[in-house]
Amino acid sequence: MNGLYIQRYAPMLRISIPYGELSSSQLRMLADIAESYDRGFGHITTRQNIQFNWLKLEQVPDILEKLAEVQMHAIQTSGNCIRNITCDHLAGIDLNEVEDPRPWCELVRQWATLHPEFLYLPRKFKIAFTGSSTDRAAILAHDIGLRLLRNKKGETGFEVYVGGGQGRTPIVGSLIEPFLPESDLLPYLEAILRVYNLKGRRDNKYKARIKILVKSIGIEVFKSEVDHVFKNLNTDLLGHKTADLSTIKSRFKPVLPDSIKLNGHSLESDQHENYARWLKKNTLSTKFRDYKSIYLSLKHPDRAPGDITAAEMRIVAKLADKYSEGLIRTTHTQNLLLPLVHRSNLVQVWKALSNTNMSVANINTVQDIICCPGFEYCSLASTTSIPIAHEIQSRFMDPVELQALGDIQIKISGCVNACGHHHIGHIGILGVDKKGQEWFQITLGGRADQSLKIGERLGPAVDRDSIADTVEVIIRHYLGKRLDQHEHFLTTLDRIGIDSFRQAVYG
Amino acid sequence: MDNFDFSDRIITIIEWNAFNQGNEINEIQARVLVLSADSPTGLLNGPLNKLNRIVVTSVDFNDGRIFSIGRQIRLLGYTGSLTVVGDLLPDQFPALLSCGFDKAVILENFNTSQSLEIDQAFDLFEAGDSGTGKINFNQRLP
Numbered sequence: 001m002n003g004l005y006i007q008r009y010a011p012m013l014r015i016s017i018p019y020g021e022l023s024s025s026q027l028r029m030l031a032d033i034a035e036s037y038d039r040g041f042g043h044i045t046t047r048q049n050i051q052f053n054w055l056k057l058e059q060v061p062d063i064l065e066k067l068a069e070v071q072m073h074a075i076q077t078s079g080n081c082i083r084n085i086t087c088d089h090l091a092g093i094d095l096n097e098v099e100d101p102r103p104w105c106e107l108v109r110q111w112a113t114l115h116p117e118f119l120y121l122p123r124k125f126k127i128a129f130t131g132s133s134t135d136r137a138a139i140l141a142h143d144i145g146l147r148l149l150r151n152k153k154g155e156t157g158f159e160v161y162v163g164g165g166q167g168r169t170p171i172v173g174s175l176i177e178p179f180l181p182e183s184d185l186l187p188y189l190e191a192i193l194r195v196y197n198l199k200g201r202r203d204n205k206y207k208a209r210i211k212i213l214v215k216s217i218g219i220e221v222f223k224s225e226v227d228h229v230f231k232n233l234n235t236d237l238l239g240h241k242t243a244d245l246s247t248i249k250s251r252f253k254p255v256l257p258d259s260i261k262l263n264g265h266s267l268e269s270d271q272h273e274n275y276a277r278w279l280k281k282n283t284l285s286t287k288f289r290d291y292k293s294i295y296l297s298l299k300h301p302d303r304a305p306g307d308i309t310a311a312e313m314r315i316v317a318k319l320a321d322k323y324s325e326g327l328i329r330t331t332h333t334q335n336l337l338l339p340l341v342h343r344s345n346l347v348q349v350w351k352a353l354s355n356t357n358m359s360v361a362n363i364n365t366v367q368d369i370i371c372c373p374g375f376e377y378c379s380l381a382s383t384t385s386i387p388i389a390h391e392i393q394s395r396f397m398d399p400v401e402l403q404a405l406g407d408i409q410i411k412i413s414g415c416v417n418a419c420g421h422h423h424i425g426h427i428g429i430l431g432v433d434k435k436g437q438e439w440f441q442i443t444l445g446g447r448a449d450q451s452l453k454i455g456e457r458l459g460p461a462v463d464r465d466s467i468a469d470t471v472e473v474i475i476r477h478y479l480g481k482r483l484d485q486h487e488h489f490l491t492t493l494d495r496i497g498i499d500s501f502r503q504a505v506y507g
Numbered sequence: 508m509d510n511f512d513f514s515d516r517i518i519t520i521i522e523w524n525a526f527n528q529g530n531e532i533n534e535i536q537a538r539v540l541v542l543s544a545d546s547p548t549g550l551l552n553g554p555l556n557k558l559n560r561i562v563v564t565s566v567d568f569n570d571g572r573i574f575s576i577g578r579q580i581r582l583l584g585y586t587g588s589l590t591v592v593g594d595l596l597p598d599q600f601p602a603l604l605s606c607g608f609d610k611a612v613i614l615e616n617f618n619t620s621q622s623l624e625i626d627q628a629f630d631l632f633e634a635g636d637s638g639t640g641k642i643n644f645n646q647r648l649p
């Protein structure tokens with residue numbers, strides 16, 4: 001439960017970032033830790049946490065002490081317990097949101113932290129929230145996925161999904177409750193967790209996740225057991241005393257930063273094109289008319305996807321202090337976000353970022369790859385994964401082409417454990433070991449959104465030397481076949497069928 | 508938590524089932540029911556408060572079912588002594604207490620002071636939220 005893993009070369013410490021929300025002072029502390037104890041960088045994970053990969057075990061107590069100074073810790077970032085609660089990174093600012101889910105994340109975080117009954121579950125347990133009809137938190141790929149909604153009477157509740165997950169047995173979460181009144185959230189979670197804790201398999205760790213229990217007894221039987229526990233549960237919940245929801249909600253009231261007037265921040269004539277590209281790909285309108293969200297890309301061939309240097313952390317912290325009320329978010333896609341920046345300050349932010357690769361206009365493009373650590377760090381890996389990401393990214397460096405390709409999500413895992421989410425990538429890549437050689441299986445058509453889908457196998461695995469070529473063939477085939485530049489990769493795939501891609505790849 | 512003596516006779520599962528079906532227990536007034544994590548949950552359906560003590564055995568500290576079993580027994584209204592016996596870790600004690608256990612049978616060399624320290628440390632672990640800079644560790648032990 002302490003977040004420490006002994007990896008291939010060094011101990012790794014995973015630090016919790018609840019629902020991906022960071023303050024500038026926390027980010028500065030992470031920069032100090034990266035510099036003093038690691039090799040000068042940290043790694044943002046797909047569950048919105050940060051990892052340090054090159055620590056010395058004996059220094060970990062000092063690191064934890066430093067983290068505590070900024071109210072951070074590593075508790076429940078490993079082990080068979082309820083892990084960090086994750087959330088849509090656009091929570092509270094999304095145009096299509098029913099309600100900000102972060103107060104609920106915080107409520108559940110408080111309930112789940114050191115919950116006495118659920119510290120020794122059969123296996124790890126992941127909960128994700130969204131308040132939007134567009135799912136950016138992959139709730140259907142979680143042990144419990146929660147979507148805030150409002151019923152016809154105007155009451156707030158949750159659509160509850162259970163038993164989703166990836167790994168060696170990918171399963172899309174099943175709907176267990178179409179409308180759970182908000183006041184029942186914690187008791188209902190407690191009921192699900194108790195049924196799982198008592199009935200989940202403990203004899204085989206590969207069959208111990210809740211998805212296997214739900215699959216083996218069926219969602220109806222599982223639901224009836226949960227309902228039985230839920231009915232007999234009185235309101236006397238365990239878990240830490242949670243603050244009442246209205247108090248929590250008051251802490252999440254949006255604070256809109258003022259526009260900062262500065263001279264000398266107009267664009268040079270040769271900057272317009274890059275700026276326009278960045279504006280289009282890396283910024284997003286919010287529900288507050290004068291404010292945009294800014295993505296800070298952590299995807300470039302100069303780094304492992306999700307890596308950020310101490311110097312970059314400090315730049316981001318400074319920008320956050322100046323332009324976004326000191327707030328930063330981590331995203332499920334391993335990037336960072338400044339949640340609310342006044343439109344009149346966008347040029348300043350872009351200029352401040354333009355000496356770094358964090359301003360590369362590649363969000364949601366083929367460069368924005370989700371990738372697990374693979375052989376480079378992970379002791380369970382069958383193959384490399386980071387160099388594969390770099391090879392693919394390097395093929396699409398032309399910013400004009402990158403934009404023209406549109407949104408294509410590539411996800412890479414270095415083994416069947418699927419930490420790189422390859423099952424739900426538009427293009428998924430899974431590394432497999434065959435007699436000591438690295439091979440790569442490709443899946444097409446997976447998706448991580450509200451229509452979550454597991455990708456379909458394209459054909460026989462390809463070898464290490466051919467994987468980047470093969471991905472390029474797939475992308476160029478799509479380019480050649482799409483009706484126009486607005487036809488999305490998945491739409492083209494649906495229209496022409498996977499066989500067309502098979503033909504292009506295998507002849 | 509402290510040790511308990513075994514002066515009460517342990518009731519057998521057969522006796523308990525018979526008792527639950529309306530038969531009286533013999534004159535010795537057996538009052539201790541011993542359960543394991545694998546015991547059928549139906550065993551908890553009987554008149555638990557007729558028992559002086561329920562003992563739950565832990566064969567592996569990783570098997571977290573004992574926490575839910577303790578919790579269930581208390582939620583069913585049992586007010587007698589609830590004891591855990593077996594493979595445990597010092598840092599599990601605060602959680603076992605919270606789940607309704609009031610006694611544990613432990614090895615002689617078991618470091619109970621460590622569990623007390625842990626209990627106190629996490630008593631101060633207070634929730635907050637990171638977004639507004641509110642603190643998670645309200646106070647920390649020196």
Ligand code: SF4
Pocket residue numbers: 372373374375378379380381382413414415416417418419420
């Ligand atoms: S998918 Fe496999 S190689 Fe990659 S991080 Fe997970 S366990 Fe390691």
